Amino acid sequence: xxxxxxxxxxxxxxxxxxxxxxxxxxxxxxxxxxxxxxxxxxxxxxxxxxxxxxxxxxxxxxxxxxxxxxxxxxxxxxxxxxxxxxxxxxxxxxxxxxxxxxxxxxxxxxxxxxxxxxxxxxxxxxxxxxxxxxxxxxxxxxxxxxxxxxxxxxxxxxxxxxxxxxxxxx
Numbered sequence: 001x002x003x004x005x006x007x008x009x010x011x012x013x014x015x016x017x018x019x020x021x022x023x024x025x026x027x028x029x030x031x032x033x034x035x036x037x038x039x040x041x042x043x044x045x046x047x048x049x050x051x052x053x054x055x056x057x058x059x060x061x062x063x064x065x066x067x068x069x070x071x072x073x074x075x076x077x078x079x080x081x082x083x084x085x086x087x088x089x090x091x092x093x094x095x096x097x098x099x100x101x102x103x104x105x106x107x108x109x110x111x112x113x114x115x116x117x118x119x120x121x122x123x124x125x126x127x128x129x130x131x132x133x134x135x136x137x138x139x140x141x142x143x144x145x146x147x148x149x150x151x152x153x154x155x156x157x158x159x160x161x162x163x164x165x166x167x168x169x170x
Contacts, residue, residue, distance in 0.1 A: 045084035048096035
C-alpha cells in the first residue's frame with residue numbers, strides 16, 4: 001500500500017471539497033432534501049468533527065499506543081446533539097479546512113510510522129493504521145459523492161418543474 005499516495009489524496013480531497021462549496025449559499029447549506037437526510041452544512045460539520053475526533057485521533061493512538069482504549073464517538077448523534085444545521089456555514093468550512101491542514105501537516109511529519117500497528121476494536125476486530133488511513137480517504141470520497149447528490153437535488157428543486165432527465169444524472 002502506498003501510504004504517501006493516500007496522504008496526498010487526503011490533501012487533494014480538501015481541494016475537491018473547496019470547489020464543491022464555492023457556490024453554496026447559506027440557504028443552500030442548510031437545505032435538506034428530506035427531514036431524515038443531511039444538509040451540506042451538516043456534512044461539513046461532520047467532516048470537521050470526524051477529522052479531529054475520529055480519523056486523526058484514532059490513527060495517532062494506533063501508531064503511538066495501540067493498546068489504549070479509543071474515545072467514544074457518535075457521528076450520527078452529533079448531528080443533532082451538536083446542532084450542526086444551526087451553525088454558520090463559512091465558520092464551519094473554515095473549521096473543517098483548518099482541521100484538514102493540521103492532519104496533513106501531522107501525517108507529513110510522521111517519521112517511519114508502523115502502518116501495520118493495530119488496535120483491537122471490541123466490535124470490528126483488528127484495525128491497523130493503514131486500514132484507518134485508507135478508510136479516511138474512502139470516507140472523504142463517500143462525502144464528496146453525497147455533496148454532489150445534494151447539489152443535484154437542490155438544483156432539481158430550484159428549477160422545478162423543469163426536468164433534469166436530459167442531464168444523465170441517476
